[in-house]
Amino acid sequence: MKPEHTHPYIPLTAAEEQTMLQTCGMASIQELFECIPPSVREAFQAGDLPPKPLSEMEVVNELSRLADSNRGSDRLLSFLGGGSYDHHVPSIINTLIFRSEFATAYTPYQPEVSQGTLQAIFEFQTLICNLTGLEAANASLYDGATAVAEAALMACGATRRERILISTGVNPRYRDVLSTYLHATDREETRIELLPSGRTCPDSIEGKDVAAVIVASPNYMGVIENLASLRARLDQKTLLIVVASPIALGLLAPPGPLGADVVIGEGAVLGVGQNYGGPGLGFMAVTGALTRRVPGRLVGMARDGDGKRGYVLTLQAREQHIRRAKASSNICTNQSLAALAATIFLTSLGKTGMRKLARLNYHKAHFARNLLCQIPGVVPAHDGPFFNEFAVRLPVAAGPVLERLLEEEGIVAGLSLASYYPNIENGLLVAVTEKRTRQQIERLGAAMKKVLS
Amino acid sequence: MTRGDDSVLERLIFELSSPGRQGLLLPELDVPEDPSLAEMPPGLLREDLDFPEVSQIDVVRHFTRLSALNYHIDKGMYPLGSCTMKYNPKVNDQMAGLPGFSGLHPLLPDSCAQGALELIHRLGQFLASVAGMEACTLQPVAGAQGELTALMMAKAYYARKGESRTRVLVPDSAHGTNPASAAMCGFSVSEVPSNQRGSTDLEALKKALDDRVALVMLTNPNTLGLFEEEILEVIRACHDVGAKVYCDGANSNALLGHARPGDMGFDVMHFNLHKTFSTPHGGGGPGAGAVCCSRDLEPFLPVPRVRVQDEVYSWSRDFPDSIGPVHSFHGNFGNQVRAFTYILSLGLEGLRQIATAAVLNANYLRVKLQDSYELPYVRTCMHEFVLSGRQFARKKGVKTLDIGKRLLDLGFYAPTIYFPLIVEEALMIEPTESESQVSMDRFIEAMLQIAREADEDPELLRKAPHSTPVGRFDETRAARKPILRWTGEEPPPIDPASPDRKSP
Structure with a gap:
């Protein structure tokens, strides 16, 4: 039996329900669900779900109680x-990113009505390239840890090699996620130790057929690596993947010109906030040679039929919805709104x-x-x-x-x-x-x- | 309405830069400068940073003007099949922004994060209840990552049992992420055809099944918007060869409060919190892809997991069979707060009404449109349905892409087009529960108008959209020599005589 008033999120009234059922030639709502086997319908149980809707006031009270029982950076x-x-987190960021036009838009598959999101991503890609000193950056990845994993998989594909060396200076949580991802394809990473300086030991980089060496700078100990000396230890084919801090890059030399082929990292520091660790914002920048192997979305500048300058998703042949099992990654939804926050952050701070x-x-x-x-x-x-x-x-x-x-x-x-x-x-x-x-x-x-x- | 003549809608933020401006004032340094910086080898330090210099008002206006170029759910209907573009309640965002959540560091001692842990624990229970399954992880941050997580769990499960299973089966109507995720997990992927009624072909499935199949990935309702008619037999056949069955939960909006995948026999599934549970899409994320599973697979869930004892919550890594973590921390917590808020706001009663309205709305649209467009599978649909525009393509050279673009002119977003791949010139339409009959009637009117226009003035559609801020792009041309960042280089002007200047 339908209640007298609709739930605020569901406009369907009892009268409309009747008209629409009639249009469909049906007598009851049950008919719509008759395709579900009766045994399945009968097995239904509420489980732990709350039975009834709560009013907005009650919901706010409950969520406030939970929030108040945390002790975050507002109290410690x-x-x-x-x-x-x-x-x-600069005040303008949330004001801008939570505009409905950004927050409630879908992935910009229809460029004619998505230029706002597309141009912002293009600006994000440009800012990340300028920060890292590399030629191409994607529209975002999930977080720092999965960026490491995606970069390692990309390196294996690009070099047709299997071995990944990773410095113990890389965030151990990122290394754990890398292990999870590599283990799924029966691969393992080899760890490189740190010197007493806190820097990665170049002499531990050895062995042939290394797809990539992954280091962080500044690393987990905060120590700034000597990237040029690490690059010098690698053969030409091996990729140097650097996990960088985008805030530190305001001061530190960009890793690209120092020999990094791939620069990745966690961008939540750029105006996204802490949020108990998520949303994060993975970013990835690569050399020109790796552009067509990048996981995830890329936005390119183009012209419409009238010659007007605009932006489109491009090189989509790398992606899962086109290439399916042969895609460069399975990533679809990324962290677009967090990338927008970062774009606003980086432009507000500026040069x-x-x-x-x-x-x-x-x-x-x-x-x-x-x-x-x-x-x-x-x-x-x-x-x-x-x-x-x-x-x-x-x-x-x-x-x-x-x-x-x-x-x-x-x-x-x-x-x-x-x-x-x-x-x-x-x-x-x-x-x-x-x-x-x-x-x-x-x-x-x-x-x-x-x-x- | 026609477009303006300006060749640039909104200049890039780099083009708005003026030396000497800044958008944020930072505090003065209140500690002594450390001499080590001046002593740092110059090679370690940056010489220059090519970033814009803009005032705060420049930034605010720039992004506000950009935002005005977007279509979005708060403006109007998004009939985007498989994407569940429903209303995103504002209270959800407000709750996620409470300082007790937004200012919480993920590595604080558990004693400082009891509220967050309780929320994560309870949301996991809610979702496991919706799934009809045993356990839940909230760590995956997107549907595709949920799939990957489940595949890794299945792989670990069989490794633990000492069975070598290297194959994954997906139907030919599957989302592209299914085969892509399976490949990332090292499985070989085989496709199972659909039958004439749009369900998985049971006989073909049985032929494809053997003891090397680890996981069969189904979407139910499937991507045609149809409930898998022989779901019990399909799952039984998979279980008979010892395979596990995965439910791609992208279409869960159809089942809420009515049926649970666990009761159908599914072993593991993901939910897209950014679809079914209303967290905003954000122009492509952040999403969240919770994974629920049966008791068999539970030991393999990612760590850390929440434990509760005497109402005290804690993170535990003490699950030796776990696949390990798949995220730096605890997933997209902000989205978890939103989904939790949403479920409290609805309760089971409201969730059931959502599925009812979503399914009724879709059937209403289907019935109203099936005479003007082709409906390849004539059945009661669930929350979405797929039309074919091939009659217009054959007779008038009007493609589904043209129909989608024309909808943009008429104030709607386009449906999902050319998917699923098994329907020629596919138009996949999902109204969700958020649309009223009035708003759907407007959509129907637009679709019928387009069907008429396809007959009477096909050129109008081939050149659509006409009233959007920009017109169509030639994406093939853009991909040939892509410009992926601003260096001052612009794409070459369009030469009207060039063969490139044909409709994409």
């Missing part, structure tokens, strides 16, 4: 990094803002490391150059120290390295973004000193 002083960072932002991160992180290392027993874990994240060794295990700082001071001092890097004894990974003030950093220093004494 956080130095937590490890792949997600507390960067400023000088990106440099200033990177400098703020750099100097504040160095100030923090100097301060922490004045505490007896706290020493830097590495001596290589670093950006906005660094590892230190504490005199005692990091876990209990972190717990005490959280409970007593409301400070998340960083991430314990115990599970992924047990060889760095009592290791703590600390991230400092532009949002941390001198006063906050000094508060961390004082609290750490107190807890360790």
Whole structure:
């Protein structure tokens, strides 16, 4: 029996239901579902689903209760990094990306009514190319981890080789996802160790038939790699894949001219926010030679029949909806709206803002490391150059120290390295973004000193 | 309405740049400059960055003007088959933006994220209930990644059992992502034909099945919008050879509250939260592709997984048979908040009404359009149906592409065209529950007008659209020498005499 009033999301009234059923030559709604075997219909159970609709007010109350039982960066002083960072999200971003015209549009398969999305993606591709120093960038991938996996698979296809070497300086969560993806095709990656500097050991890059060497710069320890010296170790065919931080690239040399064939990374730092880790924003830039092997969508500039300049999805013959089992990847839906956020972020900061932002991160992180290392027993874990994240060794295990700082001071001092890097004894990974003030950093220093004494 | 003469609709942000402008003021450095930066070897540092210099108002106007060039669901109907372009409730976005969610770091101790973990746990239970299955992971961030995850799980399942199964079967009507995902997972893919009623051909399937088949990937309702008539027999045949059966859940909007894939015998499936559960498409993502599975496959789900004990939630990696993680963190959490909000807003009662309205709407359109267009499979459809425009292509040289483009002129988005591949000149139409009878009547009127125009003035359709901000592009030409970034180089002007300047 249909209720007297419709649900706000479903305009169909009882009267319309009757008219439409009549048009279809049917007596009841049941007839529409008669194609479903009776045994299936009879087996139906509600399970854990709430039985009735809730009003908007009730829904807001329930969601607010859940949100309030979290303790996020709005309530804690956080130095937590490890792949997600507390960067400023400029106010214009959400105002613009949540415009219905962007947020509720579909993938731009009809370019005549999708120029807004298409041009924004073209601008995103251009910004990523300029940032990385490479010739082509795609419209986005899911996140940093899957970008690593997609890049590795692309390298195997492009070189017709199977071996992937990956530095332990690459985010261990990205390495885990790479393992998952490679394992599915019975491949395995080989790990390359870090030197005491925190840089990838070039001498560990050995063996023939390597499809790609994957390093991160700055890497998980925040350390800036010497890409040119790594490139020099590789044969001409082996691809150098660099996981880059787009914020650091405001200051650091673009990896392309240093010898990277592929630059990938996590772009959620560019105005997307933390959101408990997702949406992320995978990006990928490649040399011209790899353009036709790139996974995912590409937007190109074109002219319509009247000669007007515009944008279309292009080189679609790589993609699953055309090439099916022979596609360069299965990716279809990507992270378009997050790419739009990044585009707005990068253009707002612009040429000088990106440099200033990177400098703020750099100097504040160095100030923090100097301060922490004045505490007896706290020493830097590495001596290589670093950006906005660094590892230190504490005199005692990091876990209990972190717990005490959280409970007593409301400070998340960083991430314990115990599970992924047990060889760095009592290791703590600390991230400092532009949002941390001198006063906050000094508060961390004082609290750490107190807890360790 | 005709288009303006300007050769550029909206200049690129790079073309709006003026040296000395900035769009965001950053704080002054409040700590001493570290001398290490000045001592850094110059090769490590950037010399220049070719980025625009624009004021905040430039940025706001640029993207606002760009947005005006898009069609979107808040403007009108999107009859885009297989994509479930339904209303995206605004409260969902507002809830995802609560600071307690949006400012949450994914690696915080579990004690700081109890609300997020509870939401993830409960949404997983909701979705498993909709699926009629045992367990759920929210980690995959798109339908295609959900497929890949399920394929990896099936592979791990058979490896654990010591069985070597290398084949995956997909129907000839399958989404392109199905074979692409199977190939990414190292399987060899075989196609199973559809029968004359638009369902999987059971006899052909039985012939294709053997003990090397790991997974059979079905879409139900299938991409013709038809419920698989012999679904119980089909699944039984697969299980008889020890294969698992996957449900591509892209079309779940048809079944909500009425039937559960688990009750049909499916072993594993994905949901597109950005279709069935109303999270916005965002011009191509972020999506979310939750995977639900039976008890058999549950040990192989990605880690970490939420555990709950005495109402305390925690992440656990202690699942030795897991395929491992498929995402940096916990999937697209923002979309999970939206889908959770949506399910609370509807409850089972509302979800059932959604499927009812979606299926009734589709049948209403089907009946109203089947005389003017060809309906290759004459059956009650579910949430969508597929027409063929081949009569117009044969008689008048009007292709389905032309019909789609003409719809843009008349204020609608185009249906999904040329898919599924088994229907010639296919037009796949899905109204969703969001359209009222009035809005569907307007769509019907537009479709009937186009059918008349195809007879009377085929040239009008071949040159459509006429009133959109830009006209048709020659995509083949654009792909020949693609311009993928702005370097100042523009595509060559169109030469009216060039053979390239024919309709794409």
